[in-house]
Amino acid sequence: MHTDARKLENNTKIEGDICIVGAGAAGISMALDWNKNGKNVILLEGGGFEYDNKIQDLYSGNSTGQRYYPLRSCRLHLFGGTTGHWGGMCAPFDPIDFKKRSWVSDSGWPITLQDLVPFYKKAQSLFELDTYNYNLHYWQKEYPAITPFPLDKDIIWSKMWQFSPPTRFGKTYKETIVKSPNIHLYTYANLTKIITNNTASSIKELIVKNHEGKTHKVRAKKFVLACGAIQNARMLLASRGVAKKGIGNDNDVVGRYFMEHLEIKSAELWLRKPISTELYIFDYSTRKPRAELALTERIQEESGILNGTASLTPLVMAKQQTPLIDVWNNEDPRKSFDKLVANFRKSREQNTSWQEKKGNRAFELFTRMEQAPNRNSRITLSNEKDALGVPRPQLHWELTHLDKYSLRKFYHILGLQMGKAGIGRVKLEEFLWDENDNAMPDQLGGGWHHMGTTRMSEDPNKGVVDANCKVHGISNLFIAGSGCFSTAGAPNPTLTLVALSLRLSDYLKTS
Amino acid sequence: MKRRNFLLVSFFALVLGLISLWYLKFKSATTKALGYPEELSEICDRKTLIHIGNTYRKLTNENTKNHLEELLLQDAGMMETKLKMNLRTKTTDDFRTGNTILVDGWLLSKTEARQCAYLSMSEAN
Numbered sequence: 001m002h003t004d005a006r007k008l009e010n011n012t013k014i015e016g017d018i019c020i021v022g023a024g025a026a027g028i029s030m031a032l033d034w035n036k037n038g039k040n041v042i043l044l045e046g047g048g049f050e051y052d053n054k055i056q057d058l059y060s061g062n063s064t065g066q067r068y069y070p071l072r073s074c075r076l077h078l079f080g081g082t083t084g085h086w087g088g089m090c091a092p093f094d095p096i097d098f099k100k101r102s103w104v105s106d107s108g109w110p111i112t113l114q115d116l117v118p119f120y121k122k123a124q125s126l127f128e129l130d131t132y133n134y135n136l137h138y139w140q141k142e143y144p145a146i147t148p149f150p151l152d153k154d155i156i157w158s159k160m161w162q163f164s165p166p167t168r169f170g171k172t173y174k175e176t177i178v179k180s181p182n183i184h185l186y187t188y189a190n191l192t193k194i195i196t197n198n199t200a201s202s203i204k205e206l207i208v209k210n211h212e213g214k215t216h217k218v219r220a221k222k223f224v225l226a227c228g229a230i231q232n233a234r235m236l237l238a239s240r241g242v243a244k245k246g247i248g249n250d251n252d253v254v255g256r257y258f259m260e261h262l263e264i265k266s267a268e269l270w271l272r273k274p275i276s277t278e279l280y281i282f283d284y285s286t287r288k289p290r291a292e293l294a295l296t297e298r299i300q301e302e303s304g305i306l307n308g309t310a311s312l313t314p315l316v317m318a319k320q321q322t323p324l325i326d327v328w329n330n331e332d333p334r335k336s337f338d339k340l341v342a343n344f345r346k347s348r349e350q351n352t353s354w355q356e357k358k359g360n361r362a363f364e365l366f367t368r369m370e371q372a373p374n375r376n377s378r379i380t381l382s383n384e385k386d387a388l389g390v391p392r393p394q395l396h397w398e399l400t401h402l403d404k405y406s407l408r409k410f411y412h413i414l415g416l417q418m419g420k421a422g423i424g425r426v427k428l429e430e431f432l433w434d435e436n437d438n439a440m441p442d443q444l445g446g447g448w449h450h451m452g453t454t455r456m457s458e459d460p461n462k463g464v465v466d467a468n469c470k471v472h473g474i475s476n477l478f479i480a481g482s483g484c485f486s487t488a489g490a491p492n493p494t495l496t497l498v499a500l501s502l503r504l505s506d507y508l509k510t511s
Numbered sequence: 512m513k514r515r516n517f518l519l520v521s522f523f524a525l526v527l528g529l530i531s532l533w534y535l536k537f538k539s540a541t542t543k544a545l546g547y548p549e550e551l552s553e554i555c556d557r558k559t560l561i562h563i564g565n566t567y568r569k570l571t572n573e574n575t576k577n578h579l580e581e582l583l584l585q586d587a588g589m590m591e592t593k594l595k596m597n598l599r600t601k602t603t604d605d606f607r608t609g610n611t612i613l614v615d616g617w618l619l620s621k622t623e624a625r626q627c628a629y630l631s632m633s634e635a636n
Contacts, residue, residue: 267616270554361554415618419606425554427616 002178004048005189006212016042016184018508019206019220021191021235023177024081025494026480026501027226028169029126031183032176033505041183042220044208046190046227047078049174051334054211058190058386059231060331061393065377067325067442068260068397073333074448075228079187080170082228082448083494085337088166090127091134091159091491092120092499096297096307097370098487103304104402106257106373109486110458110467119499119506126498127164128172130289134160136279139289146279148291151417155299158279158291159309159490165287189216191227192388194239194247194477202475203247209388222476222508225454226501229258229483233379233453234393236464236471248454248471251461255379255453258395259371259488260446262308262403263324266432267411268315271361271424280312292368294490295413303413305406307490308369310414317347318364324445365411365426368447370488372402379453397446401438408432449493454483468511469504480504540591545583546630548623549599557630564631566614567624579629583622598622 005012018034020027023045034041047055055078061071068074076084093113100108121132133139136158140146148158177185189208197204206218225232233255237246248254279291292309300307313321327343330336371377377398381391408428415426431441457463460472469484471477480501482493489496551560568574573582586597605611605620612624619627 272550272553412618416606416609416611419550419611419618419620420603422550422603425551426618428613428618430616433613433616 001180001184003184003186005186005208005216006210006214008214008216010214010216012216014042014184014186014216014218016040016220018042018222018224019044019218020224020226020480021206022046022081022225022227022231023079023185024226024228024481025083025169025498027224028080028173028177029123029498029501030224030226030480030505031180031185032126032173033502034509035176035180035183037182037509039182042218043177043183043185044189044191044206044218045079045185045187048187049079049170051076051078053332054387055188055190056333058388058390060386061230061395062382063395063397065395066397066399066440066444068395068446069325069328069448070331070336071230071393071395072331073328073336075230075450076333078170079174079185080168083167083169085333086166086494087492088127088164089161089492090124090129090164090495091161092116093489093491093496094159094297094307096300097489101301103301104306104372104487106375106462107487109456111456116496116499116503119502120495122502123495123498127167127495129162129164134162136160136291143288145276146291147276148279149275149293149421149423151421151423155296155413156417157294157296159294160289160291161491162289163287188212189218190388191235192390194223194235196239196242196247196474198242200241200243200247201473203477211387222478224478224480224504224508226480228481229450229453230379230393230395232479232481232483234381234390236454237379237381238391248464248474248477250473253455253460253462253464256375256377257373257452257455258377258379258397258450259373259452259485260397261449261488261490261492262367262369262371262399262407262440262444263447264367264407264441264444265318265323265364266310266367266407266429267365267414268427269312269363269365269418269424270427271363272422274361275423277312277363281314282311293365293414295410299413303409305409306370306372306402308367308406308410309490310365310367310410312363313347313366314360315362315364316360318366320347320349323443325443328445328448361424365414367407367410368490368492369403369407369410370490372400372406373452373455373487374398374400399440404438404440408435447492449482449488451482451485451488451493454479456484456486468507469500478504478508541584541594542633544591544594544598545580546626546633548602548626548630549595550602551619551623551627560627561631561634563614563617563619563624564627564629567612567628568631570612570614573625573628576629576632579625579632583625583629598626
């Protein structure tokens, strides 16, 4: 079922068993999991089925600290959420990502990779991916030409990726949601306030509004916030009533530990002789899995560094590319997206000539690395309010010296291994030359991956949600999505955030 | 001069000449091998190698040809082939043991960086 909340009578009361706020990857995945199960599911979406500039503007905000993309354009505010322009890269987290690591402060999840595996398998199909197998040997049977570099396997391994078409949730799952007998989708229903009971121990109702001046109330037994890491934290902080510091924020953790992936051109790899790089080069014409170079768990521990990967792009192509942070700089996500596509197209044209030139041996090494959890990297509220009266978010993206150290060390190890194996030499980018320089350059980008603002921990002083994604101290409020990540891992978060949401869904069904 | 003495002097002169020739050839081959970082030469052109060598000399105190020669010839054989093999092994060992240096962003084995330095000095002379 679908209702446009703008067409409802003002002050309509909406009631159901469970209310999911946000119809992006997390919210839609959860709703689909409840399809035809007899429960009355309310799915609230602030936008509609098409892009609406007024709605998108509700996402505007400012940022300080490390340079970042405009908050207005780095997410999409419509049915389907940011899957409307995502790239489709999927890989599960590594076992180490869930572990407590002595060299990474505030690391460790209260769950393990094994806890997520059944849900990763389920998530695979939502993204129209192949089987849940990220083992190189498995894929080599199908694609014998994908051979890894002859490097020391105790030190370097090839982390596999699969590629979603990419699935646009807004298009792919619209019909199923709208025709569902028990899922009731409300578009143009923007959450503006969460109301608790008198002791702030449970959620009583939600207030939703739209630009047409309509205000409605939503009641349910259980509420799930699935609006993305920035928006979830914003709504908890903005809903000050009985909870003076915001909902779930008694211990001042909501909004803290904002994490992104550190994405930047970091080095060049020069091969002595041409060897097969097919495993590592993304083929735009197929969805063939590919790999990135990663360091083993043991080496990460020995070196005291974060988890990360390096991808290879022919240098002739990479040299045509402008840093992503300089490309995605328009407040309008459609314009930024167009610029991004043009940036890739420019380098792809070079790719044709590169393929023709046999024996090209120079590659750009591009980093995708987790950011160390950092309390000071955070979302707060600005004094400015949006059109519906909600304070705008303020991002302070702050990195630590472990981030820079890990980047430099990663390429140092890679360089040693390339030399030892006689494959070639690694040339580091200038920002990594000085060991005493802890600053990150302005060219550093993120992956538009927002994580950690409602992080998972069994300790309410360290996290906002528990192992089941339930907000500490609130009996019926849950968070879905990457805001719950305790650490960021190296891979893009979409597959993991959906797996985590499906695990939450499973928990809600059985609890 | 008696005929016998003449023959003796000629013989020794010939031997000395041959030794000198052999030494010059050996010296030239050694110089060539010391200034030729084999693997790096497959990646960088001569100009870049010389630039790396000049930068390496500025980063370190290894600023004379004799000193560099001494360092590069440690444990090396006298024969050209043996010397080349030794430098090749040393280069790989440097990467294995972490005996490396960052020069202009290049993560290099110290041996090959010294070879670049040696080359840059040979070039300057």
